[in-house]
Amino acid sequence: MMEELFMLAALCVLLSVAGALYRAWRGPGRADRMMSAQLIGSGGGGVAVLIAAARREPAILDVALVLALLAAFAAIAFVKTITRDGAGDPEADTEDGR
Amino acid sequence: MSLAFDLALCILILGAAALAVFGRDLFGSIVFFIVYGVLIALAWITLGAVDVSLAEAAIGAGVTGVLLIGAWQGIRDGGGGEPEAPTPWPLHLAAGGAAAALCGVISFAVLSLPGHDGLAGEVPENQGALELGNPVTGVLLGFRAYDTLLETLVLTAALAAVWSLTPSQFWGGIPGPNHVKPPDGVLASFGRMLPPRGLIVAVYLVWAGADAPGGAFQAGTVLAAVWILIVLAGLRDEPRLSRLPLRALIILGPLVFLGVGLIGMLLGAPLSYPEGQAKPVILVIEYALTLSIAATLALLIAGPARRR
Amino acid sequence: MEALTDRSVLYALTGAGLIALGFYGFIVRRALIHRLIAFNVIGSGIFLLFGGAAYFGGGVDPVPQALIITGIVVALALTAFAAALGVRLAQDGDEDDDSDDDAEGGP
Amino acid sequence: MSVVELITAALLAIGVFFYFAGTVGILRFPDVHSRLHALTKADNLGLMAIVIAAGLHFGDGWIAGKLALIWLLALFAAGMAAQLVARAALSPEHNA
Numbered sequence: 001m002m003e004e005l006f007m008l009a010a011l012c013v014l015l016s017v018a019g020a021l022y023r024a025w026r027g028p029g030r031a032d033r034m035m036s037a038q039l040i041g042s043g044g045g046g047v048a049v050l051i052a053a054a055r056r057e058p059a060i061l062d063v064a065l066v067l068a069l070l071a072a073f074a075a076i077a078f079v080k081t082i083t084r085d086g087a088g089d090p091e092a093d094t095e096d097g098r
Numbered sequence: 099m100s101l102a103f104d105l106a107l108c109i110l111i112l113g114a115a116a117l118a119v120f121g122r123d124l125f126g127s128i129v130f131f132i133v134y135g136v137l138i139a140l141a142w143i144t145l146g147a148v149d150v151s152l153a154e155a156a157i158g159a160g161v162t163g164v165l166l167i168g169a170w171q172g173i174r175d176g177g178g179g180e181p182e183a184p185t186p187w188p189l190h191l192a193a194g195g196a197a198a199a200l201c202g203v204i205s206f207a208v209l210s211l212p213g214h215d216g217l218a219g220e221v222p223e224n225q226g227a228l229e230l231g232n233p234v235t236g237v238l239l240g241f242r243a244y245d246t247l248l249e250t251l252v253l254t255a256a257l258a259a260v261w262s263l264t265p266s267q268f269w270g271g272i273p274g275p276n277h278v279k280p281p282d283g284v285l286a287s288f289g290r291m292l293p294p295r296g297l298i299v300a301v302y303l304v305w306a307g308a309d310a311p312g313g314a315f316q317a318g319t320v321l322a323a324v325w326i327l328i329v330l331a332g333l334r335d336e337p338r339l340s341r342l343p344l345r346a347l348i349i350l351g352p353l354v355f356l357g358v359g360l361i362g363m364l365l366g367a368p369l370s371y372p373e374g375q376a377k378p379v380i381l382v383i384e385y386a387l388t389l390s391i392a393a394t395l396a397l398l399i400a401g402p403a404r405r406r
Numbered sequence: 407m408e409a410l411t412d413r414s415v416l417y418a419l420t421g422a423g424l425i426a427l428g429f430y431g432f433i434v435r436r437a438l439i440h441r442l443i444a445f446n447v448i449g450s451g452i453f454l455l456f457g458g459a460a461y462f463g464g465g466v467d468p469v470p471q472a473l474i475i476t477g478i479v480v481a482l483a484l485t486a487f488a489a490a491l492g493v494r495l496a497q498d499g500d501e502d503d504d505s506d507d508d509a510e511g512g513p
Numbered sequence: 514m515s516v517v518e519l520i521t522a523a524l525l526a527i528g529v530f531f532y533f534a535g536t537v538g539i540l541r542f543p544d545v546h547s548r549l550h551a552l553t554k555a556d557n558l559g560l561m562a563i564v565i566a567a568g569l570h571f572g573d574g575w576i577a578g579k580l581a582l583i584w585l586l587a588l589f590a591a592g593m594a595a596q597l598v599a600r601a602a603l604s605p606e607h608n609a
Contacts (some may be wrong), residue, residue, distance in 0.1 A: 007099040009525040016587040019536035031602035033129040044136040057546040059311045070160030072590035077167040081596040089280040108420040119431030146465030169489035176496030193433035201426035208418040249476045256483035260490045288593040370453035398486035
């Protein structure tokens with residue numbers, strides 16, 4: 001019973017996260033695409049937690065842990081690309097950071 | 099319910115792959131590829147292959163994205179970002195036909211596979227000698243350890259190949275751009291706060307790897323990712339590639355691995371573990387490999403030296 | 407053990423689809439990044455085919471799992487090498503890198 | 514169905530609702546910053562509900578700790594990334 005419920009929730013989260021694929025496809029900006037990837041990364045972590053609960057297999061939680069840890073990595077690599085040569089401080093007001 | 103989830107996941111995987119390969123926007127393709135990595139990691143979970151899922155989550159969803167974004171920027175800044183020439187339609191037709199045929203043949207092969215039990219029964223049966231609870235680690239560092247040994251050598255060779263692209267005047271210099279070191283800000287505090295937690299996760303993964311999913315590859319990738327974040331945040335610069343300790347770290351894992359094999363040769367059988375001592379020896383190899391894999395992956399992502 | 411389970415066939419067929427998709431894209435697309443992505447899609451399609459075929463109800467056979475982990479890491483190493491090659495090519499096509507002190511690009 | 518199971522089910526429903534809300538936000542909101550705002554809040558609330566539901570289901574202290582760690586890491590990473598991406602979206606270059 002609970003197993004089915006957890007899998008149903010996993011399916012729902014997966015489908016809702018899939019909606020973000022549309023935003024990643026349409027853009028228009030790179031920031032839009034990047035944050036869609038971010039949403040799918042964290043949603044993937046949620047799905048992993050749900051499957052772990054459905055199967056009562058705590059080892060799967062480690063996957064969610066790694067996904068949560070690395071979800072932001074691509075976003076950080078992305079924000080660095082707006083500065084020249086990817087070397088600048090993306091938060092600087094004087095550089096082309098804004 | 100489970101089957102509905104599997105079906106939805108497979109459709110999403112195919113969709114994300116199609117968008118990644120055929121998208122018009124290069125950056126959008128990279129984003130879809132990162133998404134694809136996350137979905138593939140979920141597929142490995144539903145298949146019950148948590149070890150593979152961990153590796154895919156760390157590599158596909160994490161490190162490869164950073165690598166591709168770096169390459170995208172490097173090619174764009176280098177002036178190689180001109181729009182691609184359209185492919186002639188006969189090529190489309192031929193490639194499409196070949197791909198469809200490939201898909202058909204493989205599908206036919208899959209559907210005509212006989213049922214099997216594989217080696218899943220035999221691995222745990224023979225696991226006793228290794229005293230490891232995780233059958234995948236048992237295969238990686240026990241039954242097929244020579245595969246893993248050669249694989250670490252492949253990683254080292256790939257690093258040598260990347261380094262061979264260094265312009266001569268920068269040889270042995272520092273890879274990557276000279277990141278500005280922001281005194282404070284969101285990125286800097288992120289770079290300070292995430293690495294200790296990432297370090298704990300990595301140590302946990304290699305520690306758990308003997309008896310639960312995890313191991314040298316997963317932990318090494320997480321460590322490499324943590325280092326990349328520190329560099330991106332500008333907190334530390336990449337090391338000079340000619341430094342001896344760095345190079346020693348890169349070959350530490352393969353050397354320990356080979357050393358154990360040679361000691362085995364002196365004791366009788368080449369490339370074998372000493373009788374009754376398998377587990378401690380495997381753990382030593384695992385820890386050494388984690389460090390070497392982390393260093394090699396981080397330097398592979400950093401690319402050839404470009405500063406003195 | 408009798409026949410393959412539904413899940414096994416489903417993922418193996420998805421793997422077959424990914425291989426075909428990646429193969430088609432690898433030939434048709436011209437940009438290096440697209441080709442790298444297509445190459446990786448072929449790779450993970452093969453892994454999924456392999457893993458799906460080795461699925462037997464309770465999980466995937468540990469021997470293919472170990473081989474797949476090895477394969478994933480090797481694919482990353484080769485992708486990194488191809489990316490470094492592409493960046494170097496883009497730089498050299500544009501300007502003479504060896505005379506430039508402040509070389510640009512690089513992952 | 515026990516009380517704990519009822520609470521778990523309710524939490525799952527809440528989690529799924531917030532994920533859907535985040536997706537509706539990312540699809541319907543007119544500009545990049547409001548989309549970003551919708552995404553980070555809804556997402557983390559959804560994950561929180563799911564994590565608590567899973568914790569109740571497992572009913573184990575250590576696992577609950579790991580689940581809390583997952584949520585905190587995700588919260589932290591998403592917040593930082595949202596801040597940085599929001600700033601990047603202001604740059605004229607990112608739409609190029």
